[in-house]
Amino acid sequence: LREVAKLDDPIYKEIYFKERNGLLIKKVRFPIGVVLIIYEARPNVTSDCIGLLFKSSNIGILRGGSDAFYSNMAIKNVLEKASFDSGLDFKPFFVIENTDHRIVDIILKKDNYIDLVIPRGGEALIRKVVKKSKIPVIKHYKGVCHIFVDEDIDLEKAIKVCVNAKVQRPSVCNAVEKILVHQNIARSFLPLLKKEFDKYNVQIRGDKETCKILKGIKKAKEKDWFEEYLDLIITIKVVKNIDQAIRHINFYGSHHTDSIITKKKNNIEKFMQEVDSACCFANISTRFSDGYQFGLGAEIGISTDKLHARGPMALEELTTYKWIVKGDGQIRE
Known part of the structure; x- marks a missing residue:
């Protein structure tokens, strides 16, 4: 988390600029929005993902596996307290405390509330998420x-x-x-x-x-x-x-x-x-092949997809962008 904190904030970062026909045209990074992380037995994923999502101004919903339930809850309680102690007046992340698998099936249909799903775990878990999700998914099935x-x-x-x-x-x-x-x-x-x-x-x-x-x-x-x-x-x-x-x-x-x-x-x-x-x-x-080894602080996951993100994913991969265009009354002829 300290390594992530040292990284540059990617939000509102200008990634393209051009002046054309009196217009100021910019392409600027913005948060994706609400990101759902579904993962299995590694509790370090809880802290890594909360740190990366918070740094990139996204709201995180985390659902870990039952094997690491108590570790996940302990990490969640520490970071939740720290966020409120620092003066935040809203919850920047939510950790689902119900381990019933049916909960995941319900959440994966909430594409009107959640913008992205990132599953982390074995191939069976990832294929299940891809099959059932109405929300866009970034994933890798396996590492051969x-x-x-x-x-x-x-x-x-x-x-x-x-x-x-x-x-x-x-x-x-x-x-x-x-x-x-x-x-x-x-x-x-x-x-x-x-x-x-x-x-x-x-x-x-x-x-x-x-x-x-x-x-x-x-x-x-x-x-x-x-x-x-x-x-x-x-x-x-x-x-x-x-x-x-x-x-x-x-x-x-x-x-x-x-x-x-x-x-x-x-x-x-x-x-x-x-x-x-x-x-x-x-x-x-x-x-x-690891976000921390690449100097990204941590990783939210690894993608073998080609669209939006590929390879270890960290802060920049948790952003989208907007085109910001300013003028002075121009009209298109």
């Missing part, structure tokens, strides 16, 4: 994140990045789920990678070529390439070149976060331009 290990690499750094992306926190949406390895380095790279993964009990599933190199691993099925495991499981494929890697990512991925490991600058640029994902990285772990 990839790392492509090119042929020209620093071997030690490549292994370090791949291991961190899988094991540092495997249950989150920016953990890597698939690793693609260039065929020219597969025989030298994969045994070293497996040795490190074995230290963390990571289960490896592989395509035909990977199974030839890493004897005894489980053969990947078609559904594995689409799967978000959120666990110590990884699927690995040997690819011919960067073009095959990009095609694979765009077909099987979830357009969340994908990374390339390479020394080739032209391949980095090709990957950035052709991979259709919200976050494209070079030579870093996918775990950096």
Whole structure:
């Protein structure tokens, strides 16, 4: 919350200005309005979202999961008291205290009162919200994140990045789920990678070529390439070149976060331009796909949509805009 407080206020910020035909034309940021956040078991979401919504002058309605109910209520009580102690004469946020799932179904139909819904949680929750909501939804369904290990690499750094992306926190949406390895380095790279993964009990599933190199691993099925495991499981494929890697990512991925490991600058640029994902990285772990890591203070969620917001969402993504035009009696001929 202190990090969010330090950020510039996005409201009334001018994002376009032009003088034309004696008119002063401005495009200015404004709050979206009333934002509903539906989330599951992480109570830090409560404080993060309240801070971001308050800073961006939106009213928040928060509905957390029953597993973190008492933590959510404790955070709500502290922040509610702080808001009134600071002199506010209105409630800037509301936390729904009823854990009955039917409440959510009712609220999702109130598009005349609520401007936006942001669901945070598992794929089942998000799909349910999208299906039932009459209110616009910004979301990502899942994080099927990839790392492509090119042929020209620093071997030690490549292994370090791949291991961190899988094991540092495997249950989150920016953990890597698939690793693609260039065929020219597969025989030298994969045994070293497996040795490190074995230290963390990571289960490896592989395509035909990977199974030839890493004897005894489980053969990947078609559904594995689409799967978000959120666990110590990884699927690995040997690819011919960067073009095959990009095609694979765009077909099987979830357009969340994908990374390339390479020394080739032209391949980095090709990957950035052709991979259709919200976050494209070079030579870093996918775990950096996070609003706080991006310097946004916190995040309200991550979007794989292309309209309004994409990637980690923070203050600016919680705004819309108005066209403000001033003149002196002009008429259009």
